Amino acid sequence: MRTEGIPASDVRSRIAAETADDVPWNRVLNSICTEPHPLGVEMSAAAAHTNLGDVRIFRGSKRIERKAVQLLLDLLGNPEGSGNLVSGGTEANLIAMLVARESARARGRLTDRPEVVVSSTVHFSFTKVFGLLGLTPVVVPVDEALRLPADEVARRITEHTIAVVATAGSSEFGVVDAVDEIGPVVSPHEIHLHVDAATGGFIIPFARELGRDLPQFDFSVEGVDSITIDPHKYGLVSVPAGAILFRGAQDAGKFAFDSFFIDTPTHHTFLGTRPGGAAVATYAVLEHLGHSGFLEITRTNYDVTDHLVNGLRAAGYEMFIEPELNIVVATLPNAAKISERLESWGWIVSTSKRFVETLRLVVARHVTRAMVDEFIPVLDRARKEVEAEVAAR
Ligand code: 0PR
Numbered sequence: 001m002r003t004e005g006i007p008a009s010d011v012r013s014r015i016a017a018e019t020a021d022d023v024p025w026n027r028v029l030n031s032i033c034t035e036p037h038p039l040g041v042e043m044s045a046a047a048a049h050t051n052l053g054d055v056r057i058f059r060g061s062k063r064i065e066r067k068a069v070q071l072l073l074d075l076l077g078n079p080e081g082s083g084n085l086v087s088g089g090t091e092a093n094l095i096a097m098l099v100a101r102e103s104a105r106a107r108g109r110l111t112d113r114p115e116v117v118v119s120s121t122v123h124f125s126f127t128k129v130f131g132l133l134g135l136t137p138v139v140v141p142v143d144e145a146l147r148l149p150a151d152e153v154a155r156r157i158t159e160h161t162i163a164v165v166a167t168a169g170s171s172e173f174g175v176v177d178a179v180d181e182i183g184p185v186v187s188p189h190e191i192h193l194h195v196d197a198a199t200g201g202f203i204i205p206f207a208r209e210l211g212r213d214l215p216q217f218d219f220s221v222e223g224v225d226s227i228t229i230d231p232h233k234y235g236l237v238s239v240p241a242g243a244i245l246f247r248g249a250q251d252a253g254k255f256a257f258d259s260f261f262i263d264t265p266t267h268h269t270f271l272g273t274r275p276g277g278a279a280v281a282t283y284a285v286l287e288h289l290g291h292s293g294f295l296e297i298t299r300t301n302y303d304v305t306d307h308l309v310n311g312l313r314a315a316g317y318e319m320f321i322e323p324e325l326n327i328v329v330a331t332l333p334n335a336a337k338i339s340e341r342l343e344s345w346g347w348i349v350s351t352s353k354r355f356v357e358t359l360r361l362v363v364a365r366h367v368t369r370a371m372v373d374e375f376i377p378v379l380d381r382a383r384k385e386v387e388a389e390v391a392a393r
Pocket of ligand 1: 031032033088089090091123125167169170171197198199216230242330347
């Protein structure tokens with residue numbers, strides 16, 4: 001740190017000079033997070049001083065958090081449930097797995113080698129969580145549609161299983177597991193069924209209403225015990241805003257750690273000091289947009305997604321998988337090299353370490369038809385250049 005500080009105006013210009021190098025949204029095609037809604041940003045800034053870790057001081061902010069959680073529970077078909085706002089999908093998944101483990105312990109069925117049944121495309125946040133909690137993943141290969149097959153889940157459940165994780169919107173492919181088939185398979189075993197809807201939670205309810213053929217994934221499915229849903233992804237809230245929701249009114253309370261101090265209640269989230277700004281931003285955006293606002297945004301996102309798919313097909317690209325949500329994955333040899341070329345021209349796309357000949361494009365709120373029209377010829381140019389270089393070698 002400097003001996004003498006520097007004037008605020010200098011600080012501002014230094015930071016502005018650095019952040020000016022961040023890629024503008026109209027060149028971003030890899031991000032599930034998007035330009036946040038301005039009302040949320042405004043409310044979050046106004047609440048920058050608040051800390052949900054001290055509910056004696058920030059009583060009002062805490063009430064707002066409760067209201068935001070209630071809105072999310074309502075959205076996912078479980079007004080009587082419980083939950084908390086957290087820093088994002090990773091923390092939500094961590095809390096879900098800890099609650100699953102403690103529930104197994106309470107039922108007297110926690111063995112010395114607790115296992116969790118997951119699909120081969122489960123988000124990598126679970127790798128972190130399993131490492132932290134000492135859980136062993138039982139990895140089920142996805143089927144041809146890249147979904148976790150319910151019959152395989154049934155076959156993998158043993159005395160060691162404490163949880164099954166289904167994904168409602170995989171981050172790689174936007175594929176929604178058949179939660180409605182997995183729920184009935186898991187439910188008779190008294191095993192925790194967690195649905196990771198970090199990506200799909202704000203898409204699927206509205207997409208279904210718009211007539212898209214997607215499975216039911218929320219608490220209306222028998223056996224679903226908890227759901228991760230992230231306002232900071234398709235909920236248009238500024239980072240960090242995640243949520244973990246539970247079926248039972250008392251379930252969120254199972255993740256409980258005491259603080260040192262009398263009158264400071266138990267913590268129910270992994271983070272202790274945590275931003276009230278995330279709570280007010282979530283509340284603000286959900287209340288302001290309402291159901292009809294999200295329905296319209298979803299309609300537009302699908303319109304742009306369809307436009308992108310049609311444009312790619314017209315330009316000769318094939319889909320690696322038929323898109324279900326707003327994630328488009330096309331087959332593309334030399335994808336990593338093409339992505340590098342695009343990045344050098346200012347465009348950010350995404351390629352997979354595991355499915356190397358694919359290009360992944362994410363349609364979020366900031367992606368427009370005009371942006372798609374601009375992008376496809378640029379992609380073509382990058383592809384042709386890279387193909388020529390590869391052929392010349
Ligand atoms: N579960 C799913 C299904 C996810 O898609 C993600 C994140 C998580 C859990 C973890 O959530 P947090 O990152 O909030 O802890 N999905 C994206 C990913 O890692 C996140 C992301 C968003 C990455 C924007 C890049 C980006 O520009 O793939």
